[in-house]
Amino acid sequence: MSNLPPHILKAFEAVVGPDNVSDEDFVVNCHDWMGLGADPSTRTLLGKAPAAVVMPGSTEEVAGVVKVCNQYKLKFKAHSTGYGNYSGVGTKGSISIDLCRMKGLEIDPESRMAIIQPYTTAGELVSEAHKHQLMCHIIGAGPIHSPLASATSFVGVGVAGNHTSINSRNMLSLEWVTPEGEIVRIGSSGSDAGWFTGEGPGPGFRGMIRGLYGAAGGLGVFTKIGIKLYPWAGPKTLEWSGPHPYRGTPPPENFATYQLDWDNWEDATKATQMMKNSKAVAFINRMPPAAVGHCLTATNREYYDLQRTGKLPDIATKANAVGWSVTTMAWTKAQFDWNEAVLNKILAETNGRKMDISERERDILTAAVLTSHYVARFNRMGDCAGVSMGVLDSINLIPEVVKRTNDDIGDKETKAGGKMMEVDTEQNWMWLSEGRHFWTENNPASTRSFVKNIVACVDFILSSFISNEKKPLGAALFVHGEASDLFGPKLGHPNKWMRKVKNTWDPNNLSDSKHFIQPEAAKESKAWPIAKKIFFHPWGKPIFRKILTKEFGKDDPK
Amino acid sequence: MSLEDRIHNMEQCNRCSQCKFVHMPKSQEFSSICPSKYQSRFHASSAGGQVISAYGYHNKLIEASPKMIDSVFACSMCGACETMCKSHMGDNVEPFDTILEFRAQLAEDGKVPETLSNMVKHLEQEGAPHGKRDERSRWAEGLDIKDARKETVDVLLHIGSGQAYSEKQWDNLRFIVKLLKSAKVDFGIAYDSESDSGGLAYEIGYRSVADKLAQEWADLVQKSQAKTLLAISAEAYSAFKNVYPRLNKTLSSVRVLHTTEYFEELLQQGKLSLGMKNTGKVAYHDSCRLGRRSEEYTPWNGEYIRVLNTMAVTDTPRKVNYGNDGNYDAPRQLLSRVDGLDMVELERTRQYSFCCGGCTGVKETYPEMADGAAQELLREAESVGAEVLVSGSSCCQANMAAAAKRSNSSVKVAYLFDLLADSIQEGA
Ligand SMILES: Cc1cc2nc3c(=O)[nH]c(=O)nc-3n(C[C@H](O)[C@H](O)[C@H](O)COP(=O)(O)OP(=O)(O)OC[C@H]3O[C@@H](n4cnc5c(N)ncnc54)[C@H](O)[C@@H]3O)c2cc1C
Ligand code: SF4
Ligand code: SF4
Numbered sequence: 001m002s003n004l005p006p007h008i009l010k011a012f013e014a015v016v017g018p019d020n021v022s023d024e025d026f027v028v029n030c031h032d033w034m035g036l037g038a039d040p041s042t043r044t045l046l047g048k049a050p051a052a053v054v055m056p057g058s059t060e061e062v063a064g065v066v067k068v069c070n071q072y073k074l075k076f077k078a079h080s081t082g083y084g085n086y087s088g089v090g091t092k093g094s095i096s097i098d099l100c101r102m103k104g105l106e107i108d109p110e111s112r113m114a115i116i117q118p119y120t121t122a123g124e125l126v127s128e129a130h131k132h133q134l135m136c137h138i139i140g141a142g143p144i145h146s147p148l149a150s151a152t153s154f155v156g157v158g159v160a161g162n163h164t165s166i167n168s169r170n171m172l173s174l175e176w177v178t179p180e181g182e183i184v185r186i187g188s189s190g191s192d193a194g195w196f197t198g199e200g201p202g203p204g205f206r207g208m209i210r211g212l213y214g215a216a217g218g219l220g221v222f223t224k225i226g227i228k229l230y231p232w233a234g235p236k237t238l239e240w241s242g243p244h245p246y247r248g249t250p251p252p253e254n255f256a257t258y259q260l261d262w263d264n265w266e267d268a269t270k271a272t273q274m275m276k277n278s279k280a281v282a283f284i285n286r287m288p289p290a291a292v293g294h295c296l297t298a299t300n301r302e303y304y305d306l307q308r309t310g311k312l313p314d315i316a317t318k319a320n321a322v323g324w325s326v327t328t329m330a331w332t333k334a335q336f337d338w339n340e341a342v343l344n345k346i347l348a349e350t351n352g353r354k355m356d357i358s359e360r361e362r363d364i365l366t367a368a369v370l371t372s373h374y375v376a377r378f379n380r381m382g383d384c385a386g387v388s389m390g391v392l393d394s395i396n397l398i399p400e401v402v403k404r405t406n407d408d409i410g411d412k413e414t415k416a417g418g419k420m421m422e423v424d425t426e427q428n429w430m431w432l433s434e435g436r437h438f439w440t441e442n443n444p445a446s447t448r449s450f451v452k453n454i455v456a457c458v459d460f461i462l463s464s465f466i467s468n469e470k471k472p473l474g475a476a477l478f479v480h481g482e483a484s485d486l487f488g489p490k491l492g493h494p495n496k497w498m499r500k501v502k503n504t505w506d507p508n509n510l511s512d513s514k515h516f517i518q519p520e521a522a523k524e525s526k527a528w529p530i531a532k533k534i535f536f537h538p539w540g541k542p543i544f545r546k547i548l549t550k551e552f553g554k555d556d557p558k
Numbered sequence: 559m560s561l562e563d564r565i566h567n568m569e570q571c572n573r574c575s576q577c578k579f580v581h582m583p584k585s586q587e588f589s590s591i592c593p594s595k596y597q598s599r600f601h602a603s604s605a606g607g608q609v610i611s612a613y614g615y616h617n618k619l620i621e622a623s624p625k626m627i628d629s630v631f632a633c634s635m636c637g638a639c640e641t642m643c644k645s646h647m648g649d650n651v652e653p654f655d656t657i658l659e660f661r662a663q664l665a666e667d668g669k670v671p672e673t674l675s676n677m678v679k680h681l682e683q684e685g686a687p688h689g690k691r692d693e694r695s696r697w698a699e700g701l702d703i704k705d706a707r708k709e710t711v712d713v714l715l716h717i718g719s720g721q722a723y724s725e726k727q728w729d730n731l732r733f734i735v736k737l738l739k740s741a742k743v744d745f746g747i748a749y750d751s752e753s754d755s756g757g758l759a760y761e762i763g764y765r766s767v768a769d770k771l772a773q774e775w776a777d778l779v780q781k782s783q784a785k786t787l788l789a790i791s792a793e794a795y796s797a798f799k800n801v802y803p804r805l806n807k808t809l810s811s812v813r814v815l816h817t818t819e820y821f822e823e824l825l826q827q828g829k830l831s832l833g834m835k836n837t838g839k840v841a842y843h844d845s846c847r848l849g850r851r852s853e854e855y856t857p858w859n860g861e862y863i864r865v866l867n868t869m870a871v872t873d874t875p876r877k878v879n880y881g882n883d884g885n886y887d888a889p890r891q892l893l894s895r896v897d898g899l900d901m902v903e904l905e906r907t908r909q910y911s912f913c914c915g916g917c918t919g920v921k922e923t924y925p926e927m928a929d930g931a932a933q934e935l936l937r938e939a940e941s942v943g944a945e946v947l948v949s950g951s952s953c954c955q956a957n958m959a960a961a962a963k964r965s966n967s968s969v970k971v972a973y974l975f976d977l978l979a980d981s982i983q984e985g986a
Binding site: 020022024026027029030034035036045053055081083084085098103120121123124126127142143238243244245247297298300301302304305307308371374377379380381382383418419420422446 | 568569570571572573574575576578579581582583584585586589599600601602606607610611613614615617619620621623625626629641644645646647648649650864865866867868869870871872875876878880881882909910
């Protein structure tokens, strides 16, 4: 049980009703669980449990809860679906505002948009949008995350991005409970004119609330947004083939899915530009071969048996080191034929080819790009991962990014005997975004079960950031929390603006900002320019690893 | 197996929440799959939440408060979470197995709600969660059924406590007997020597009671020399296929079938012919005990090893259950034999079915939970235009029918064999 005085619990209960507040250990612990060890720790329970979980059912109740937090100077953090509890609660003893009672979903087909609340999941939005021949952007986290959380608070890149952009740009008008509990509507809903635009009346706000990467809980609670939807030429309900969990989606009428392959990324990039220019291909997605292997298999054992006996299908091996899974989409047979003809011409001109894939493989690749269902199998490979900087920039950078990530891990931890999962190729997950942009992050899987592995992960993360800092490779997006002050100066100082916004809207620093930005830069960040030179010098590395090992060893409950 | 043995699996839970949702929902309204989370809303009552609680409890980081005990035992053990978790996580997590061990630990520590522990006490004394042992076969009086304790039979019926003691259910038991007789099946029952399968005690967490009941029944089956064990109750059917292997009890001398499978077989073999007519739109609800929870369980006692530097795999191959091999087709085939019947499918079917919330003592202990889940199913049936919602489990039928009465639902709830009995045309 938390130490929250009964009168404060009563104050929350008065706002949301007694059934919707709990300070029981078993309840608050669930908001302390680190599902994917991206917040480096050997632990699953982080020891930062909130004092209570409060579940408001409306915007007014959210405002009421935030006001109680302000009254008693309690930190709080919004929680939509809490996928992976990726950014955790952040501060022990804060209030977790769990928005699972707020499931509003309204499709406005005329304006090609939806109005959603925090606990509408992407899977639900996809299904409802399809009924109106529309689809939403769906990020790699899969169908269970909250598109509202993604759009307002957390990156927003995703598998379908070539057709559906990025959630930071899909966000339209917005309803917001500020860190002090005021209800604000920004954009067209602010003047009761609907939810179709975020830019005015008044100033545009997307940059203001998102900073570099998303508000990550540090700027109050977002309760409703308009979100852009995109045309969908498929059926009102997706068909599924194959037994669970090998289910796939047969490409609907006038759709086709292929695994494309080139000899090198230079040719592949040229083809990518041509595919973009021609618009012959709607969805362009790259899962690294090992991840494809995990999508095609149900258990690690099944994957491993195929891998060690050389029986993995080609698309799950280095035979598919350079390539995209693509899906074309057309409204008519004529358009379908045109897509095919253009794609074949592009392949001919760039020395590309369609790999042989079985129907099952095709259907699973289609499901992965249309629903993002199987990306989460990445979690099966390892319970933690190194994450590179994450590049959102011009597609011209693809060859260089792959080369750099190959160099980053190629000679290190992903070979036999290393400390990250042994794989054939780099682990870049890439998907295209609108315009000429693509997103990639290099994610070698690992395990947090052993201190040495988590140390290797941290080393990998920091090394790849530093490499990007030394020789910039486009805008790095995973710069958040304390990292904003370490790496922000090389990225046009977003940290300065984020801090200004934070301090203006949240003068009492109550909206938990661990993953956004702290009101003041930490002392360590001032020492960082020198510290990094020492620790990341080849001579300094062993010392750095020793320090980390000691730190995580202390943390290790086993 | 114990909670200690499950630490690796617990630590693999990535809090993705897939265990709360169907694989790919057809609508937002019917996207939930966990009746317990659906009602309480706190993550703690989902499977992922129970895994975290089990981990905290095992590591002595949290205590079993009365609210935690309620949260754990308000779960209907429907197994949907396990099926859904395997959408991505393979056998890494298997939350249902952790829930089973968590309950066993809580039972050992004396942390079980009184209603449930009383049911188990009654099971120990009378072989049933309620009712007296010497009244178990009252339903069969005057039916002239062979006594499988004294005579050999081809088919041994297991009635189940729910139907044996509920007078309301006796008509359909008699109908089943009538069908068996008209198909000239050589069958018998164990009269008052039949006891509960042991499944209920196992799921509540009382391993030794479950073991004793299961052993008694397994011995009786063995002795009877029957070739087929015919389960009338979905719960017993599920226990024979899914719980007995966990208890190392073997029923290998018999084929275990549910009545829906057996009658469909008789009809296919032409040993039974039923002229059936009924009109109306009927939706079939896949009860979890007849569906995903009836998949045959194969014990595995290996370990996880690390390969490819870091990846955890089982050291030996094992059969993993995905919920695909439940009894889904036989009930539908039986219904499709009724002339004029217009079958519609619910949005959540087969291994993705939503549980009615009535099982494992939830109806008795947390009636509002069982009612809430059943109301959700009634709404689902209404949304697809069904007039009748049919269940192959009399326990689910009773729970959903009571809910329909409470909410004045336009949907009628029927037990499959009741509907078949009502459909038989004169002269058939
Ligand atoms: C395996 C894995 C894969 C992922 N893949 C991707 C990917 O491809 N692309 C991508 O962009 N992200 C990805 N993520 C990151 C993250 O899960 C997503 O961005 C997702 O949108 C978070 O949604 P959620 O509902 O889980 O949010 P939560 O976990 O509930 O919240 C995420 C953050 O947003 C804040 N927040 C949530 N709701 C609100 C609200 N209503 N108001 C204010 N703040 C709020 C929270 O405080 C938290 O800081 C991935 C994460 C994992 C673990
Ligand atoms: S139990 Fe499985 S499905 Fe549920 S949160 Fe954990 S990993 Fe996800
Ligand atoms: S067994 Fe059913 S009720 Fe219990 S946690 Fe799993 S899905 Fe929920």
